Amino acid sequence: MRPRDLETIRALSCFEELDDEQLTAVATGSLLQRFPRETVLFEQGERPDFLHVLVEGSVMLYGGTAEGRETVIEILTPVDTFILAAALTDTPYLMSAKALEPSTILMLPARNLREQVAAQPKLALSMMASLASQFRRMVRQIKDLKLRTSTQRLAAYLMRLAVPAEDGVRVELPVNKQVLASRLGMTPENLSRAFATLAEQDIQIKGRTVTVGSIERLRAYCNPDTLIDDVERDLKVVLD
Numbered sequence: 001m002r003p004r005d006l007e008t009i010r011a012l013s014c015f016e017e018l019d020d021e022q023l024t025a026v027a028t029g030s031l032l033q034r035f036p037r038e039t040v041l042f043e044q045g046e047r048p049d050f051l052h053v054l055v056e057g058s059v060m061l062y063g064g065t066a067e068g069r070e071t072v073i074e075i076l077t078p079v080d081t082f083i084l085a086a087a088l089t090d091t092p093y094l095m096s097a098k099a100l101e102p103s104t105i106l107m108l109p110a111r112n113l114r115e116q117v118a119a120q121p122k123l124a125l126s127m128m129a130s131l132a133s134q135f136r137r138m139v140r141q142i143k144d145l146k147l148r149t150s151t152q153r154l155a156a157y158l159m160r161l162a163v164p165a166e167d168g169v170r171v172e173l174p175v176n177k178q179v180l181a182s183r184l185g186m187t188p189e190n191l192s193r194a195f196a197t198l199a200e201q202d203i204q205i206k207g208r209t210v211t212v213g214s215i216e217r218l219r220a221y222c223n224p225d226t227l228i229d230d231v232e233r234d235l236k237v238v239l240d
Contacts, residue, residue, distance in 0.1 A: 005030075005032040006024070009023065009027055009032075012055070012106070014127070014129075022116075022122065022123065025119075026113070026123060028112055030109065031050075031107040032105075036099065038099065039103075040097070043093070043096045045093065047090065047092060048087045048091075048092075048110045050109060051108045052081065052097070054076050054081075055078055055079060056078055057078070057100070057102055058101055059082065059105075060072055060097070060100050060179065061073045061075075061095045062096055062098070063096065071182050071185075072182035074137075075175060075183055077174075081134075084127065084130050084134065085131065085134075087110040088113070090110065100174075100179075125236075125237045128237050129236050130235075133232060143227070143228050144228050144229075145185045150185070150194050151198060152223075153184045154194045154195070155218055156222040157184060158171050159229070160231070161174075162212060169212040170209060170212070171212065177192075
């Protein structure tokens with residue numbers, strides 16, 4: 001591995017507490033690669049040869065049936081590992097992964113990772129924290145799907161992405177409407193109806209740009225819940 005690639009790994013929160021020798025051991029056999037948009041990184045049912053770490057870009061995790069039905073499970077942004085549980089337990093992937101845009105991904109050999117986790121307590125704690133973060137994120141997603149209507153889910157999603165602008169608040173949708181609908185647990189038709197309902201709350205959409213006339217009205221409509229909507233970054237295992 002090139003020295004600059006090793007420095008890229010060092011900058012990742014899940015490896016920041018390792019010393020040079022420990023980091024070199026973890027990075028043995030690893031690859032830092034750039035993947036074009038729409039590249040399928042792996043498919044559900046395959047055995048994990050690597051732990052993937054998203055460094056730049058975005059990745060869609062999705063599942064499907066033998067009949068061809070598919071659903072989006074998660075859309076990942078940097079920096080995030082996927083799918084850690086499969087890599088640590090050497091069990092088949094339950095999801096497939098695809099790059100949504102040109103993406104840089106660190107690929108750590110799964111077998112070496114398991115050996116290093118067994119040998120390095122600091123790395124084991126870091127992997128535990130990553131698993132905890134992914135579990136908590138999945139619980140939040142399940143609560144969002146089960147406790148809110150489709151329109152409330154869309155409103156909460158827009159709240160998380162809202163950025164102030166001169167003419168109000170704007171949201172640039174990071175994915176197309178079909179992918180967004182699947183991520184929010186609805187059909188494209190239901191997504192269109194949800195946007196139509198939100199128009200009554202002074203929300204307009206053109207292409208991938210959503211203009212929010214009143215962030216207060218949007219907030220009141222979706223009723224944000226910190227136990228669903230908060231984004232937790234860089235969790236640590238607490239030892240005291």
